[in-house]
Amino acid sequence: MPAYSDDFPWPSYYGHYDFFEQRMRAHNRVHDLEALGDGRYRLTRADGTILEVFVCECYLYAAAQYMATVEAFGRLDAIIISSNWCGYDPKLKLECMDKQVGLFDIGEFMGALNRPDFWAYLTDTQEKILREMKEQGFL
């Protein structure tokens, strides 16, 4: 992990996300990907829409981390948790969906990019769990 930086207080491999960049550039719905530094990207979709994306690594991305991210970077369209050993809180994901903000891992974001309402994309498993939670009155 790199040294802490006041400007980039998230663990990452020096703010470079090669795997993410490779996957995005290979996606047929991605027209352009511009790295803005500090894990931020401007992604232009094939339909011309532009998404402000933030990529980070965090063992478990949750509410306080999201608040810190928005404080640092302002409004984002999608937040991508990049790493197999990292994840995010599902409740935060639902709250982000309400704000039309996508919270994904890289694989999920690949699927989400196929939809105009990318922020609402859920995997089959996530949809099943969400349905069950609603049926049981948890949501």
Next chain:
Amino acid sequence: MNEMLSVYGFGSFFAGKAVPRDIDLLLLHRSTDRSSCQFAIDCKARIERVLPSADIVMLSRSEAERHRFVSRSKAIELGKVTTAKLDEQLATIISELTRSRSLSLTRLASHRAQGMGMPVGIRPDSLGTHPTSNDEIVFW
């Protein structure tokens, strides 16, 4: 509002691994409301300025419980921090972290210099040929 959170340690640094990658800390805060989150963000920033190698996760109690984060990560509580005594309590926790780290390294170097066996708490696999700050660190 007077906030409080608990600071936990987890990961290789606290598990006695020979070469810990970094210092993993969990800030377990009250809730996901703005005040509680902001308190955790402030604490995180203060710790990172003193411990640049710290990798800090912030979770509310309900988030941590939902993921069973404390038990799954085998996290160890290091102390509590309140708004009223934020600097003092953080300094105590950080001081204990750095002191323990120094003690372990000093003990390791001393035993090596005296040709003695391994000190208690030092794993055989930590005794490399080049003692560095990544050598065995024993906590609590």
